[in-house]
Amino acid sequence: MNFTLSEKHDDNPIEMRKVYCDTLIELAEKNDRICVLDADLMAAMGTKPFAEKFPERTIDCGIQEANMIGVACGLSVQGKIPFAHTFAPFCTRRACDQIFLSGAYNKANVKVIGSDPGITAAYNGGTHMPFEDMGIMRLIPGMTVIEPTDNVMLGEMVKQVSGRYGMCYLRLVRRSAPEIYKEGSTFEIGKAVPIIDGKDATVIASGYCVKEAIDAADILARKGVSVRVLDMFTWKPLDEDAVIRAAEETGAIVTAENHNIINGLGAAVSQAVARRYPVPMEYVGVQDEFGEVGPVDYLRERFGLTAEHIVAAVERVLERK
Amino acid sequence: MLNEKERKEIKIFSKRAQMEVVKMIAGLPAGHLGGCLSICDLLSVLYNKQMKIEPSNPEWEERDWLVDSKGHSGPAVYASLALKGYFPMEQLATLNIPHTDLPSHCDRNHTVGIDMTTGSLGQGASLAAGVANGMKIDGRDNYVFLILGDGEIQEGQVWEMAMHAASRKLEHLIAFVDYNKLQIDGRTDTDSICNVGDIAAKFRSFGWYAQSVNGHDVDAIDDAITLAKANRGCPSVIVMDTVKGYGWSKSANQVGSHSRGFTAEEKEEALAEMQKELDRYEGTYA
Numbered sequence: 001m002n003f004t005l006s007e008k009h010d011d012n013p014i015e016m017r018k019v020y021c022d023t024l025i026e027l028a029e030k031n032d033r034i035c036v037l038d039a040d041l042m043a044a045m046g047t048k049p050f051a052e053k054f055p056e057r058t059i060d061c062g063i064q065e066a067n068m069i070g071v072a073c074g075l076s077v078q079g080k081i082p083f084a085h086t087f088a089p090f091c092t093r094r095a096c097d098q099i100f101l102s103g104a105y106n107k108a109n110v111k112v113i114g115s116d117p118g119i120t121a122a123y124n125g126g127t128h129m130p131f132e133d134m135g136i137m138r139l140i141p142g143m144t145v146i147e148p149t150d151n152v153m154l155g156e157m158v159k160q161v162s163g164r165y166g167m168c169y170l171r172l173v174r175r176s177a178p179e180i181y182k183e184g185s186t187f188e189i190g191k192a193v194p195i196i197d198g199k200d201a202t203v204i205a206s207g208y209c210v211k212e213a214i215d216a217a218d219i220l221a222r223k224g225v226s227v228r229v230l231d232m233f234t235w236k237p238l239d240e241d242a243v244i245r246a247a248e249e250t251g252a253i254v255t256a257e258n259h260n261i262i263n264g265l266g267a268a269v270s271q272a273v274a275r276r277y278p279v280p281m282e283y284v285g286v287q288d289e290f291g292e293v294g295p296v297d298y299l300r301e302r303f304g305l306t307a308e309h310i311v312a313a314v315e316r317v318l319e320r321k
Numbered sequence: 322m323l324n325e326k327e328r329k330e331i332k333i334f335s336k337r338a339q340m341e342v343v344k345m346i347a348g349l350p351a352g353h354l355g356g357c358l359s360i361c362d363l364l365s366v367l368y369n370k371q372m373k374i375e376p377s378n379p380e381w382e383e384r385d386w387l388v389d390s391k392g393h394s395g396p397a398v399y400a401s402l403a404l405k406g407y408f409p410m411e412q413l414a415t416l417n418i419p420h421t422d423l424p425s426h427c428d429r430n431h432t433v434g435i436d437m438t439t440g441s442l443g444q445g446a447s448l449a450a451g452v453a454n455g456m457k458i459d460g461r462d463n464y465v466f467l468i469l470g471d472g473e474i475q476e477g478q479v480w481e482m483a484m485h486a487a488s489r490k491l492e493h494l495i496a497f498v499d500y501n502k503l504q505i506d507g508r509t510d511t512d513s514i515c516n517v518g519d520i521a522a523k524f525r526s527f528g529w530y531a532q533s534v535n536g537h538d539v540d541a542i543d544d545a546i547t548l549a550k551a552n553r554g555c556p557s558v559i560v561m562d563t564v565k566g567y568g569w570s571k572s573a574n575q576v577g578s579h580s581r582g583f584t585a586e587e588k589e590e591a592l593a594e595m596q597k598e599l600d601r602y603e604g605t606y607a
Contacts, residue, residue: 035458056458059489067447067481074451077429077437080458097441098478102448106438107430 003185003193009211011176012151017046019151020113020172023158024050024083028057034162035075037061037084039068045085045115045174065090069098073108081109081162087121088114088171092133103167104140110168111161112137117147117171117207118258119299121291129291135263137169138236144168144189145236147207152181153233160189171207178211180231190234192242198228201314201321202246202253206232206265208305209256209284215307216256220314227314235265240272247277252317254282256310261285280320282313323543327370331539332602334404335365339568340595341400345416346581347588352416353425355565355578357397359501360468362537363561364401367466371546376405379434385463386452388437390445391470391499392426393580399423399432407434443476445469446496450486453494453556464550467496472504475515480527486556487528494556495549496524499536501565503576524558536561569594 028034028050035057036042036050042060051058059075061068065086072082084091091099091114103110114133116122121129137145144166148154154172161168180195187193195210196217205213210231217227228250230242246253253273255266266283273279286303300306323331338361346352368374373385389398396416403410415421422431426440437452439445449467456463469479486494498520502510509517521531530552534541542561549557565579566572569591572581583591 059454061481061485062488064481064485066443066478067450067485070444070447070478070482071451071454071485074437074448074453075455075458076451077448078452078455078459080455098444098447101438101441102444106448 001186001188001191001193003187004182005195006179006182009178009180009214012179013176014151015046015175016151016154016172016177017174019154020045020158021047021050023155025053027159027162028054031081031162033079033081035059035080035082037068037072037082039063039065039086039090041086047085065095066098069095069110069112070102072110073098073102073106076109077106081111083111083113085113085115087116087128088130088133089128092130092136092169096136099137099167100140104142108167109165112167112169114169114171115174117173118286119291119296119303119305120173120175120208122296122299123293125293126291131260131286131291134171134235134259138263138268140167142166143236144234146189146234147171149207149210149231149233150177150180152183152185153187156187164189180210187233190237190239192239193231193233194228194242195231196227196229198226199250200226200252201317202228202230202250203256203310203314204230204232204243204246204253204265204269205256206235208258212305212307212310213256216310216314219307219311225314225318232265235268238268238272240276243269243272244276247273247279252280252321254284254310254313254317256284256305258305259285260288262288280317282317284310284313323370323540328539329602331365331369333599334369335361335539336568336595336599336602337404338364338397338400340592340599341403341413342396343569343583343588343591343595345396345400345413347583348414349417349582351580351582352396353393353580354572355503355575356391356394356470356499356501358567358569358572359536359563359565360394360499361397362539363468363497363542364397366539366542366546368401368405370543372466373463376407376434379407383463386436386465388439388445388449388452388465389427389468390439390449391442391468391473392439392445394468395423395425395427398427398435402432402434442470442473443478446479446482449494449496450482450491453486453491454489456493457489457491464493464495467494469496469498471498471500471502471509471517471520474498474517474520483524483527483529490554491556492553495546496556496558498558498560499563500560501563503565503574503579505579507576520560521558528555530555530557531560533560533562536563537567568598
């Protein structure tokens with residue numbers, strides 16, 4: 001891991017789906033085992049350029065997620081490296097048993113891509129708004145579960161998971177996400193990125209909440225509170241050592257996730273903390289609710305995922321330290 | 322078309338496989354007897370005649386693949402594999418005991434010769450289609466044989482796959498439906514649970530080449546597979562009219578034969594009935 005933070009964290013004008021498709025094309029040019037599958041969302045995911053370039057390695061199954069995952073698993077047993085995409089709830093909820101049995105139990109090698117995480121499903125609303133996908137995937141033995149933070153990390157992760165045998169779930173935003181890292185940064189699956197160092201408390205964040213955590217650390221610094229921020233983009237295998245170091249060195253932890261706090265990042269962190277080094281914790285995330293329709297700016301307030309919510313959680317946890 | 326020698330070999334093999342299934346299950350409190358006995362004739366035609374395999378080299382890259390999507394009939398496949406020499410016959414006695422490599426449902430990560438892990442009904446269908454897609458991408462001249470249960474086709478995933486395989490023109494995918502008309506709670510061919518209806522017509526309307534045969538007539542099975550292999554442009558299905566629990570008068574056509582155990586007397590009775598048939602084959606086809 002060798003990363004540099006970008007100076008500003010504005011939305012990247014290049015959408016994440018473009019990075020996803022470009023990276024797959026780059027990989028597929030060198031490796032004829034790379035295949036792309038979708039369930040009638042190639043246009044939404046922006047993977048049509050892959051289909052045009054590699055029609056024989058593209059399988060659009062139509063609106064049938066269970067079959068798509070099964071076909072991907074069968075392909076992988078034949079030696080292919082399939083990337084199978086649909087919206088996050090449709091792969092992780094609807095095709096859960098296929099990912100579990102045809103995939104993980106069968107020791108297949110499929111990269112399951114779930115798009116529109118949590119509140120970024122925005123105008124598609126509650127039916128399409130997954131606050132549970134990472135938790136469902138985390139419960140499957142052997143799954144690698146990753147939420148790439150920005151374009152730079154996404155490109156890296158697509159490359160890394162393609163060369164890592166086994167079932168993997170990548171949760172990604174289709175549209176623009178804030179720039180967090182500079183080009184050339186490298187990451188290691190299963191290793192938290194220590195974005196900001198601090199001594200009073202640690203915020204362990206993922207995905208949408210990483211930029212909010214950085215902003216929260218700024219606000220708290222102005223109040224004289226020194227906060228460590230970890231980007232925990234790999235939910236499984238969890239970087240327990242980074243968690244325990246944070247507990248030992250800062251004595252309080254707040255987790256921040258665009259996900260239900262039940263069986264989410266906070267739950268994963270808690271399990272490590274409770275077992276190895278108990279410290280006070282607070283959880284910023286969705287408090288066991290369904291999603292609803294609206295713009296992200298509304299939803300981030302509605303579900304309590306802003307920098308201000310993180311600041312408040314840090315202040316609460318410090319009182320119990 | 323089978324010649325005399327092939328017919329005799331295939332009939333004897335399937336009867337011996339049935340007897341091994343009885344011995345395997347009789348050593349346990351219960352096992353999936355009915356759906357094992359109904360597919361032994363098909364397995365015998367596949368392993369002895371139609372499937373391109375090399376038992377001494379189970380991972381042979383140029384082999385045909387078998388996906389037994391009704392994974393609970395694993396014991397019938399294990400008996401066939403052992404008879405073909407994939408592993409020692411003695412290993413069959415380890416079915417379902419702790420640390421076994423012969424679990425009740427097929428698992429490619431445990432059993433030599435098992436190409437795919439199955440057990441959650443419907444999923445083997447898509448897995449087989451995935452394998453067929455892989456072969457197609459690589460331009461390999463191999464077949465994927467998929468065994469579906471008749472109750473299993475109540476799963477929607479089977480019909481997702483059926484639509485997909487026809488669209489993708491997976492002509493090297495040959496599916497079988499073990500149409501034994503029984504499932505755990507009753508019949509598959511009446512409205513009492515969920516009527517599977519005219520299976521061949523359903524597949525045909527999805528764009529498949531569909532045939533129906535007597536699933537215990539090894540000549541008919543062999544001919545149908547030969548026709549399916551020659552078929553181009555779409556996947557094939559062979560609906561096999563079978564008897565659940567075939568081969569033992571007490572289990573044949575019995576809904577309770579899906580999963581059952583044996584008393585010591587029943588085991589001897591079943592084996593004696595099967596031995597009689599075996600002797601008849603050995604006498605008839607000299």
